[in-house]
Amino acid sequence: MDKKGFIRTVEAVIAIAILLLFVYTILPKQKVAVDAIPYNVEVAQKAILEKIGTDSTLRQGLADFAVLPDVQSAIYSSDPNVGSIPTNTVAETIFLSLAKKYTPAGYDFAFRICTKTTCVLDPPNPAAMEDLSKKSVFMGDTMIASSETGQNPRIVRFWMWKK
Numbered sequence: 001m002d003k004k005g006f007i008r009t010v011e012a013v014i015a016i017a018i019l020l021l022f023v024y025t026i027l028p029k030q031k032v033a034v035d036a037i038p039y040n041v042e043v044a045q046k047a048i049l050e051k052i053g054t055d056s057t058l059r060q061g062l063a064d065f066a067v068l069p070d071v072q073s074a075i076y077s078s079d080p081n082v083g084s085i086p087t088n089t090v091a092e093t094i095f096l097s098l099a100k101k102y103t104p105a106g107y108d109f110a111f112r113i114c115t116k117t118t119c120v121l122d123p124p125n126p127a128a129m130e131d132l133s134k135k136s137v138f139m140g141d142t143m144i145a146s147s148e149t150g151q152n153p154r155i156v157r158f159w160m161w162k163k
Contacts, residue, residue, distance in 0.1 A: 037138050040104040041160050045140035047102045052142055052156065058094045062113060062144045062154050075123060077110035079163075082123040082132070095156070103160060111158035119157050137161045 037045075052058060075082060095111060103109045112119050121137065123129050141157040 038104075041107065041138045044102040044104055044107075044160065045138070045158075048098055048158065049140060049142050051098055051102075052144070055094070058098070059144055061094060062156055075110050075112050075121065077108065077123075079108040079110070079128070082108070082110050082121075082125070082128050099158060106163055107160045108163050109158060109160050111156065114155045114157065115152050117155060119155055121157075121159050132161065135161045 052062070092113075099109045099111060110121055110123075112121070119141075121132070121139075123132070137159050138161065139157065139159050141155055143153050143155050145153040
């Protein structure tokens with residue numbers, strides 16, 4: 001067996017491996033495309049957040065909303081597979097009309113009033129969750145705090161997606 005030829009072959013394989021490793025680290029990585037928020041959804045979210053910030057009746061209703069600590073409220077949505085339509089409190093009713101007013105045409109929405117930041121959109125219907133996982137869902141949220149002592153802050157989180 002020719003040892004010189006074998007050693008040169010091993011050297012060539014090592015050189016190719018080093019060259020490929022060098023090229024792999026130098027080449028720019030392909031960036032993962034992140035869905036930009038559509039302009040109409042962004043405008044709607046800003047309008048809803050601004051309205052929550054300026055409407056004292058809505059803010060007080062949301063601050064008084066009875067949510068037990070560590071418990072999330074029901075999901076309220078324009079899509080019946082995702083959640084229900086609220087009718088039982090002033091805050092829910094006002095927020096529902098606000099969401100309907102500002103949600104762009106061709107989009108559904110959902111919202112939830114929570115006491116913790118771990119508030120997520122988890123519809124009770126598994127088929128709805130699977131359907132939502134295939135769509136771009138855009139989320140906005142705000143925290144409502146009260147100046148009164150003994151009152152817990154509330155997080156109003158809302159989602160929008162194409163129908």
